Amino acid sequence: MKILLLNGPNLNMLGVREPEKYGHVTLADIESKIANFAAEQNIEVEAFQSNHEGEIIDKIQTTDADGMIINAGGFTHTSVAIRDAISAKSLPTVEVHMTNIHAREEFRHKSLISGVSIGQVIGFKEKSYEFAFIGLIDYIKNCK
Numbered sequence: 001m002k003i004l005l006l007n008g009p010n011l012n013m014l015g016v017r018e019p020e021k022y023g024h025v026t027l028a029d030i031e032s033k034i035a036n037f038a039a040e041q042n043i044e045v046e047a048f049q050s051n052h053e054g055e056i057i058d059k060i061q062t063t064d065a066d067g068m069i070i071n072a073g074g075f076t077h078t079s080v081a082i083r084d085a086i087s088a089k090s091l092p093t094v095e096v097h098m099t100n101i102h103a104r105e106e107f108r109h110k111s112l113i114s115g116v117s118i119g120q121v122i123g124f125k126e127k128s129y130e131f132a133f134i135g136l137i138d139y140i141k142n143c144k
Contacts, residue, residue, distance in 0.1 A: 001042075001044070001137075001140065002043070002044040002064065002066055003038065003045050003046070003068065003133070003136065003137075004048065004060075004067070005045055006048050006059060006060070006068055006069065006070045006072075007027060007049040007073070008072040008073035008076075009073045009074055009075060010051065010073050010074065011049055011073055014027045015029075021098075022098050022099070022125065030126050031045075033126070034047075034130070035047070037130065037133060046063070053081060053082065056075065056085075057082060060091070061089065066091075066140055067093070067094075067136045067137075067139070068086075068091050068136075069093075069094050069132045069136060070086070070093055070095055071097060071129075072095070076095070076101070076112065079112060082112070083112045083113055086113065086116045086117070094132040094135055094136045094139075095120045096132040098123075098124070098125045099123060102122070119132070119139075121135065
């Protein structure tokens with residue numbers, strides 16, 4: 001089994017970007033933790049991050065993964081194109097956010113990604129990724 005861990009714009013800045021909201025953990029820390037957790041279960045993880053919408057869409061369209069965890073960052077609220085790519089791929093997808101998007105600015109309350117995801121994990125900082133991984137793996141195993 002293979003999982004795509006996909007991160008959007010500005011997530012490469014974790015660890016230095018707004019530590020009061022996101023903490024001091026880096027994206028590399030998160031990717032490593034998920035990869036190690038996955039390896040214990042004989043699951044492969046491919047991590048990908050881009051600040052560019054087209055690159056994210058290309059990755060979704062070409063992945064051979066069995067499922068995807070996505071933190072689309074600011075594209076969550078604006079990108080119909082990323083939403084459409086997820087929908088077209090029909091890949092079990094869990095949307096993840098480190099902060100509670102519903103407790104932030106009003107423009108962040110609407111997710112275009114959630115309607116094409118099997119679930120959404122928000123508000124648990126880096127643990128959101130771990131919870132998303134557990135949920136996605138359980139979903140995939142129970143749907144095969």
